Amino acid sequence: MSKHKFLYIVFIIIFSLTNCEKNVSKSEPIKAALALTERLLPNNYTSFEFTIDSSSSNKDYFEIESLGNKIKITGNNGIALSSGLDWYLKNYCQSDISLNSNQINLPNPLPPVEKTRIETPFDYRYFFNYCTYGYTMPWWDWSRWEQMIDYMALKGVNMPLAIIGQEAVWVEVFKELGMTDEQISSFFVGPAHLPWGWMGNIDGMGGPLPDSWIKKRKELQVKILNRMRALGMKPVLQSFTGHVPKALKELYPNANIFQIDEWAGVEGTYFLDPTDPLFQTIGTAFIKKQTELYGTDHLYDADCFIEVNPPSTDPEFLAQVSHNVYESMAKADPEAVWVLQGWFFYFKKDFWTKERGRAFLNGIPKDKVIVLDLYGEKNPTWDKTDAFYGQPWIWNVICNEDQKVNMSGDLSAMQKQFQLAYNSEIKNNLKGIGVIPEGLGYNSIIQDFIFEKTWNQDKVNIDEWLSNYAIRRYGVENKDAQQAWQVLGKTVYNRTRTMWSPLITTPRLMIFEEGSKEDERHVRKDFKITKKTPFAWDFDVIEFSKAADLILNASETLKDNESYNFDVTNIYRELIAGLTHKMINNLSVAYQAKDKEKFEVAAANLLKMLDDLDAITGTNENFLLGKWLEDARSWGDNKEEQDFFEWNARTIITIWQPYPEGGLRDYAGKQWNGLFSGYYKPRWELFINHLRQSLLKNIEFNPKQYDKEVREMDYNWTKSNDSYPSKVTENPIVVAKRLQKEYKSFFKQ
Structure with missing residues (x-):
């Protein structure tokens, strides 16, 4: 064999090995993107083809184009390929992939797309x-x-x-x-x-x-x-x-x-x-x-x-x-x-x-x-x-x-x-x-x-964006749903840092005085119940109630949609929770006026609201205390470990610091099914009973005695093992319609 021929063969081998390594490295993100697509679209993943091209840009990018009856997505890494898939599903198939639910209903055949390239400036x-x-x-x-x-x-x-x-x-x-x-x-x-x-x-x-x-x-x-x-x-x-x-x-x-x-x-x-x-x-x-x-x-x-x-x-x-x-x-x-x-x-x-x-x-x-x-x-x-x-x-x-x-x-x-x-x-x-x-x-x-x-990075028209979001989220153009999201955009999605809810913090009467030494999670000095602000929240609850009505108007069309059912639960939870300040204020006013009859009415309404919040949050697994506790126990290899994990799971969402006198009590409180019935309601019943005894016996409410009892109650709950539903108990639309009817009078202007 001549020297030149030998060198040529060596060159070919080296060239082949080098390209082999490149192909292997390119195939890894393609395999990862394909596997993701199969998990997401088990019946349609073969309709997408992925290609890696890392030579044309130092910024992440993806390129989408129709290739026969397939959609070809090119990008410089696996994230770019996956983002291209999401972009296509969202903008061409009106699909929505979110944290708790997906709405993916692909048309057949898939919508064609002209070659489109999108690059991000963000590393x-x-x-x-x-x-x-x-x-x-x-x-x-x-x-x-x-x-x-x-x-x-x-x-x-x-x-x-x-x-x-x-x-x-x-x-x-x-x-x-x-x-x-x-x-x-x-x-x-x-x-x-x-x-x-x-x-x-x-x-x-x-x-x-x-x-x-x-x-x-x-x-x-x-x-x-x-x-x-x-x-x-x-x-x-x-x-x-x-x-x-x-x-x-x-x-x-x-x-x-x-x-x-x-x-x-x-x-x-x-x-x-x-x-x-x-x-x-x-x-x-x-x-x-x-x-x-x-x-x-x-x-x-x-x-x-x-x-x-x-x-x-x-x-x-x-x-x-x-x-x-x-x-x-x-x-x-x-x-x-x-x-x-x-x-x-x-x-x-x-x-x-x-x-x-x-x-x-x-x-x-x-x-x-x-x-x-x-x-x-x-x-x-x-x-x-x-x-x-x-x-x-x-x-x-x-x-x-x-x-x-x-x-x-x-x-x-x-x-x-x-x-x-x-x-x-x-x-x-x-x-x-x-x-x-x-x-x-x-x-x-x-x-x-x-x-x-x-x-x-372009500035968007938020009203238009919300309307399109509603279409993607539910997979259809529904005027009621789109209007509901317009209202949500002007109410709850028009506020930044929200207040702690006094319903799920240690029960207190409403306090509005400047300079109060009360825990900041109970002070509502900037919010007062008046004719102009009947709910004293950081959004217009009456306006928000219109979104709740509108979303239910779409129930016949969207009743089988996973995202829609989640939203019904979330919206009606938010709506009923919006009555919190009004309910506590009614209790406070009646107590301070020593009006026993109005006090009992206010107490009954407050406790019913807690029951109703427990009912609506029981309609979706993302709001279940029982699921949280079940997941925690699943990490234990034996009963001792399971009980330990449950105790920790109970503590972080209630008293936070695992001892009776804790400084972060209720900081991470959740509006969850099971917490309303098992944790929040017993505390309110204790508080109401203390106030009731004060009225009946004409004695001063004893805050120190109450605090001692409620802290003991909180601590004991974290040590208990009472079970709570880990599966949904009712249909969100059925419960929401009941709540809509029963609370309608509260939202009349």
């Missing part, structure tokens, strides 16, 4: 809040996570926070540091409280964790990350913030470990000074161990001062802190990028002057940090920090705090604030868009509205 599309892992997702199994990952891919999310399984990493790291199993166990908090443990707010609360939990969560995290990465996502893992067990202070007495201020009435946790050499040791060890277990995409979240101040105001110290935190990542991973929640710039704005903020962010190498501006719809921080002093950042909305079960989110404000940020900063250091809710499940419209801007 990052972020999703999740630490709190989401406690208020919404602590009990999700793989099948539920699989649905969520598919949803994220379809909506274009490529940068999800992924913090499950951190316990397994820390067990290994702490053991290497010399800690005992007992010391490690006493540091970990309960399952639903874990996010606040990782954020450094609490130690040991609700723990210790069963070994089976740590093992199972590790296995689940591996599945989650594999699927995310197969689709092209780059999940954000955790890094070391300095939060350490108190026991480490005994093992390393020379280390600068200090206790921070209390959080929500809880004893302060312990932090290791980032300038201490031990910080580098632990931070580097954590990244290395985490990478061994879960791999890495080089994105790490670390929030050292999320709701507490640093120990020094010195800008040089703050710059040294951020430099050292980043170095602890970079020593283990030279490609590390620090993902930082910018919440503290707003929450502790008096501390974080521009001088201190600039010093902190400039202590991190340029482009080695991505700052999340959390509250973009109401309290943006980018415009108060010179766009985070030149570091890359992502515009986000929170929308939901503590997984409030309500209908809320100001679409107009979101659009206004987005346009302001986008037009000002997209050519500078604005690199992404995202949604960071503390809880999910009751306002899918918000995620749809925001993530749509990934691919279309």
